[in-house]
Amino acid sequence: MKLIAEDSQLSDSMRKNAMDTIVNECSVDKMISGFEEAIDFVLKKAE
Structure with a gap:
């Protein structure tokens, strides 16, 4: 939960x-x- 709040x-x-x-x-x-939605979003940003 901390990760979500700070990402x-x-x-x-x-x-x-x-x-x-x-x-x-x-x-x-x-x-x-x-x-899953948040992880997909972050992975797309990283590409």
């Missing part, structure tokens, strides 16, 4: 959505898809 490559909305998912949803499927 400057994530947009504010993606960071907020990821944090909201972790804090409010507690749905493993939603959490995993959110992490």
Whole structure:
């Protein structure tokens, strides 16, 4: 969770959505898809 909060490559909305998912949803499927989206985003930025 600390990584999500501090990763400057994530947009504010993606960071907020990821944090909201972790804090409010507690749905493993939603959490995993959110992490996948964030990871894909960071990997595309790195290319």
